[in-house]
Amino acid sequence: MLSIELLLEALVFGALVGCFYAAVSIGLSIAFGLLDVPHIAHAAFLVLAAYMTYLLGTYGFDPLVAALLILVPFFFLGAIVYRFYYEAFEKRGADTGVRGIAFFFGVAFMVQVFLSMTFGLDQRNVSAPYIGTSLGIGEMRIPWRLIVALCVAVGLTVGLRLYLLRTFQGRAIRAVAHDAWALRIIGADPVRTKQWAFGIATAATAIGGALLAIISPVEPSLDRVYIGRTFCVVVLAGLGSMSGTLAAGIILGVTESIVLTMFGASWAPAVAFGLLLLVLGIRPQGLFGR
Amino acid sequence: MKINSIPFWAAAILLPACAYFLPAWGLNEYYLYVGYVVLQYVVLATAWNILGGYAGYVNFGTGAFFGVGAYAALVLFMKFNAPLPVQIAGAAAIGALLGLGAGLLTLRLKGIFFSIATIAAAIIIETFVLNWRYVGGASGMQIIRPAVPLGFETYTRMLLVVMTILAVVSIIVARFIEKSWLGRGLRAVRDAEVAAECSGVPTLKLKLLACAISGALMAAAGAPLPLYSSFIEPHSVFSLNYSVMALAMAVVGGMSSWLGPVLGAILIASSQQFAASASPELHLFIVGALLVFFVIAAPDGLVGLLQRVGRMTARMTGMQNVRPKWRS
């Protein structure tokens, strides 16, 4: 049976990993939760950012530095992708459902295949002084990389939340989520606002990708696993709720950790998806939904 | 593109006959392999389109149904020594039940939620199979094939005929749905679901029906696989590639007609077979790119393009198609 120490360890690890899950899901929370874009390619961008971090790592860049370097390119990537999506689908209105979803699915698939063609199927690792070492607290040894991830995650969440609450652009983004017409009345262009927001979301995803490279070895198939985790977090938090993301991430992390400890690693990928289905079935608006 | 009934039914009977006689008349074995795979994708794409194209609900879990069909056939074979027709029927039944169950779970969710839920269901099913030791778990299971039934020289020839029949059946089903009350109702669901409901269409029932039929056909496509390759293992059978391929084939071919998935499947699957030696991954990338391209630039697919060409030539040559008074 499960000992207290094991359970406690599972809880702590789960909570830390959960914060990481929250960090990688924030981009989706904006893109899908606020902007209603069926961004199935989010996890693919995440893995792409992780590979970019690895690539920069081979040139000697620390992952966190790499994160800052890829921030701007990913912002533009997001802005371009959204513009594309808007011009091709959202503007035309009708029948966007199937086509929009298929579009992002195609993009995600292309990214995944591109990554496996370029980097191969082997796992890639990055190295840094905080990867591989751990901090001792009491009887437990907590890997430093998890602590780094936690700090970045909290920083990212708080930073974005402040941005959305305090700045004009941020408020415009929240407004456009509610009512694009109202936005036009106050003079802001909804399309450019959404484009900006999508860019920010993708930039946040870039940071998430760097964290991903820090936390675990990178391989192309991570895309599938993280679709489950990120959508689980976003749906569990409730669409449109940024603050819920942290809580939802921790719940997922802890659940996964406990399942892992009790039933082994082969069941782990199903946890996020199972939790997602559960939430969709029982309480589709999530914990703090609009 | 109007297809009269007589040529259609003639083809429906001729094709399996060709599949039976051509190998006997000396058709190269290699083409039998290619033919099997292409026809398999015809079934998958056609089945996908019943829910995806007609109703507008994008299912990302094609691989799951295909895999469930393969494993259902496997279990029926291992436990009851069931002959192939029983395997296929059993797989179809389980596929239908699975489609129904997945539908009940997810069809109350709109658009993207449904699609994500299908991925979720697919991964969960795959995880279960990975942990199921009776069928070999992650390492898969080897099958010792019984003797080839009378009338066929090799398994490949027999399975080719079987898959041809399945393809014909799935096309017949899709065409029937398309031209029937069910197809009209599904189209209303796709265009404006709430308005359809307020116009008397029992949207949930129709969607569940489409799910069950789609699931049954996809599972049936997977049922001959254990006999075809003598070895089944979860990762390749539940692969996401099947989901992308089925979706891409329907989009490229055209989602509004039964002909679209058939064209898309023939085009993409045969090119895949010929690209297999060179670079399978590049082919996959191109499939993804085709999907994105068609979804943006030619949403009605090849069938839509052909229809447009047909209308343009009709106008230019002065011939106007006499439109029937009412055609759905």
Place this chain on the structure above:
Amino acid sequence: MTSLLQVEDVTKCFFGFTALSNVSLDVAVGERIGLIGPNGSGKTTLINCISGVLKIDTGSILFQGDDISALATYRRAKAGMARTFQIPMPFRSMSVVDNLMIPLEYIVHGLIDMANEGSVYSEAHELLRRVRLADRMNARAGELSQVELRKLELARAIAARPKLLVCDEAMAGLAAKEVSEILDILLELNSTGITIIMVEHIMQAVMRFSQRIVCLSAGRIICDGLPGETMSNPEVRRAYLGN
């Protein structure tokens, strides 16, 4: 006068926000009712509850004496309830006449096959003639103009031979001449026995059309009476113009 629709004490909440609060409404057969109220007062929510798109939290809805509160939307449509949408929702990929085939097949005739195809087609044509859309019969629904879309909404709604028709801002965004056109169509429909609830902001239309006007504000009915009474009611004025 026999009662066709009875909304009894209906409340509807969305995650803590109360959209409708103890709303009661009695609609008699053949009546013409105008439903007014400022934006956000709950008019569309009420329509969605009546047609079944939303489930009510408390209270009940009776149609022709039967409690339909738990009845699925499509069954309410079959029972004789039709509605149009604030933003028209045509079946875009189909032609205008095919749009009408949906309710004709699913509500009126059961199944359309070779035998009755011709007569159903004629029926659809006649419906389009009544809303003056017959000339656009084979056009794709996605290509229609605003006023044509609204006519199609009406045609599709009445194709089901409803007893009750609820129009959600059927005239919004139309020019004066077009408003008149739609109004004439609605009056004509009512004269053939269809009970009509009209949700509208265009006051002249509401005044011209309604035998009775109901005003909603912040989820509650604040006035229900003859047009003259309601429009001069101080609470109604306050709801629209503020304090």
